[in-house]
Amino acid sequence: MNHNDFRTIIESSRRRSIAADISCDQIYSKKIIDNIELQKKFAEKRNMILTAAPYMEQLINFVIDYNFFVLLTDGEGCILNVFGNEKILNEAFELKMIPGAYMDEESIGTNAMAVVLKTGSPIQLSGEDHFIKAYHRWTCSGAPIKDSHGKLIGVLNLTGYTEQVHPHTLGMVIAASNAIEEMLKVKEYHKLQNINYKHMNTIFNSMPVAIITSDLEGNIKLYNNQATELFGKADRLMEATRMNELIRNWESMIEVIENGENVEQDISIKNFSCHLTANPIYNPVDDSIEIVYIFEEIKKSNIAAYYTFDKIIGEDPNFLKIVQYAKKISDSKSTILILGESGTGKEVFAQSIHNYSSRMDAPFIAINCGAIPKEFMELELFGYEEGAYAGAKKGGSQGKFEQADGGTILFDEIGALPLDMQVKLQRVLQEGIITRIGSQKSIPVNVRVIAASNKDLKKEVESGRFRKDLYYRLNVLPLYLPPxxxxxxxxxxxxxxxxxxxxxxxxxxxxxxxxxxxxxxxxxxxxxxxxxxxxxxxxxxxxxxxxxxxxxxxxxxxxxxxxxxxxDLAYVEREQLKKVLQKNNGNITRTASDLGIRRNTLYSKMKKYNIKI
Missing domain, CATH: 1.10.8.60 (Helicase, Ruva Protein; domain 3)
Incomplete structure (x- = not known):
């Protein structure tokens, strides 16, 4: 791009910014989404966020000795993710360049991301090229991310101070955005391949769930090794079995599937429970419809993290502050200690914290320290090697720490943990490694620990029933749930x-x-x-x-x-609004923040209840 073309692009963008009523003295984007709306956006763009993250981190590592931060936006300019050096990142956050803020021309005027969104081409802007004065301190290099059809679906942008401007910076961003595009194409290709080659035996039998296919009459066509283990049937018996012998009310399920709907439900098989999904697929070999059944055993010790913050019920201002604090600490690597009386929702908060963190797709393991006999606790936590003791399972067994690797482990009723196990837990928290019983091999584990207790652990420490060093190791981020x-x-x-x-x-x-x-x-x-x-x-x-x-x-x-x-709930809500408004002297922003709602929601409620400042 020559200088004249560049100036033409910038001038066109500035004219559009003026037409959008952007002021050069503006500081924040006109459009910033948060809470449920932002979570929906994250869910929608999850694949791109996860694909881009390692490349963004690599980009920052290239310029680790300088002050830079990298932004990822979607195709509308909404910021999805941010990496960077702390100093410049703090400045960006002060200008509300945060996830949920829109960087298009209509929201914040001329900037590299906005120009890329308009032109579909990479560009580098510095200093006064930006429309608003607040961005004059920066140089920004932006490049488009496009899908396999050439549609712009995102923008990658690297920002630093103006004195660090260099043409090579834009080249790095273009290389990273191209790499992200290629990885997205690879993932899309693999997704299609997985659909077309569902029956490949190597994949079929390596899956950790039981899979069976049948025709619409219930005759079993294919099954994997996990299916024979789950149902306890040898191959020849499985082949002679019909689906109505394995699944109660199978005929009712088929009626749902024949109406074009998928089935997803929990069912009981013998003495255990399974989560079942059943979907129709087209078999091109004989031009027929088959049904794929996936059975995933529900293990009581490995509880799925079902709860999220939007499922937590409450409007009490102090309680809402606790929810906001819990969200704030969700992505920290530090341990969390949740304290509160029985029945206050400690595990609900633990699951919500897990689901609000970057570990949301990894395992969530809950351990009730008061329900496991002392002699089995070490086996449960650290697992064992084959031959570790009489009756040990062939091949050994993983403990809860290995099962939770990459995810979160909740120690509920941590005060009931035996003292000798407290010593071993302290060592794991300190060193990040475990050793199976009967083994000398150290296994590194990346686990975020949350502990919960309805006891006053300080008193437990004073009485000698809980180790002081473990208490302080756990109590890094305390969270108290009110009764x-x-x-x-x-x-x-x-x-x-x-x-x-x-x-x-x-x-x-x-x-x-x-x-x-x-x-x-x-x-x-x-x-x-x-x-x-x-x-x-x-x-x-x-x-x-x-x-x-x-x-x-x-x-x-x-x-x-x-x-x-x-x-009457409406009366309670009206009085609460009046109380918080009065406490904040009518300040709408602070009141909305205390109540955990958006400003426009607060205005709507004030209008509904005829509350005037």
Missing amino acids: LRERKVDIVLLIQYFMKLICNKLNKKEVAIPKEYLKQMMNYNWPGNIRELENIVELIVNSETIPTEYFNQETGNEDINQEEEIL
Whole structure:
């Protein structure tokens, strides 16, 4: 590109920026998304984010001795990921160049990413080439990322200070974006190949799940080794078996599949449970439709991380601050210690932290330290080699640390961990290696540890029941979950949530709870916290009666003669909004932040309840 062409492109972009009402004194992008909307964007662009990440890291490593940061945006200019040196990255974050911010011309004016989005070609801008003054300190090199059809799906951009401008910088960015494009093409090709070659035996038998295919009459066509192990049938018996002998209500499942729908459900087989997915596929060999069944055994010790932060129910401002703090520390490598009474949702938070971190696709292993006999604890955590003891499984067995490698391990009821195991856990946290029982080989493990306890571990340390060094190793990022009696504003909300959830699960009608009984529930101390509340709601749904005597056992100190209207969820929400607005002297931004909602949501609620500042 010659100088005249470059100036023409920049001038055209500046005219469009002016037309979009961008001010040169503007600092932040006009469009920044967050929370659920941003999570949806991450999920949508997950493949590109994961594919680009190693190349972005490599790009920063090339310029490690200088101040640079690298950005990845989608095809609309929304920032998806950021890597870089801490100093310049802090400056970028002050300008809200963060995931969720849009870098297109209409949102922030002329910059390298915006020009790439418009032209589809790589470009380097420095200093006053940028429209807004806040970016004049920087030089930016941007290059497009295109899919196999030539459609622009993202932009890679490397930014540093203007004195570091160099033509080679753009060359590095172009090379990295080309590499990302090629890797995306390879992944797309492999995806197509996996569809076309599902029946390849080498892949078929290496999968860690049981797979069977059958025709629409239930005659088994193919199966892998895991299927014979799962069902305990030799090859000749499996070939003679029909699907209705393996799956209860198979005929009903076929009706769903013949209507063009996939099946996904948990089923029981003998003495264990499986997660089953069944999908129809076209077999080009004989022009027929077959069904692929995938059985994944549900192991109680290896719990999938189901919960995410958007499933956590609550509107109490202090509780919402705890949720925000938990999100903030989710991607840290440091250990987290979650403290709180039984039933406050410690494992829910642990799973949500895992699912909000970069480890979300890796294993989540939960261990209840109080439920495993002392003599089996070491076997559970570290595994064993073949021949380690009489009856040891052939080939040995992985422990929980190996199973959780790359992911997260939760030590629930950590206070119940035996003292000798506390010493060994401390060593693993310190060195990052484990040794199987009966082996001398050290195995490195990359595991993020979360511990949870309903005990006061400081008192346990003082009494000699818990090691001080382990306590301080675990208590790097403490997270305290308040009991339900300290977040009473959420009680009605939780009752409504569990009422709908349980009624849907049990196929029952919702039970109306009279306000006088809601009043008692509001003022009950809930020693069992959220778990107790859920159980009571399930009792109400099943019995269709209110156990009034239950709530007379223990009550709080609040005035139980308050107006009945307080029991109405809308009233509770309105009063809470007024309270937080008053605390922040009417500041909309701070109030929205305290409530964990967006500004436009706050405005909508204020309009709904006729609240004026």
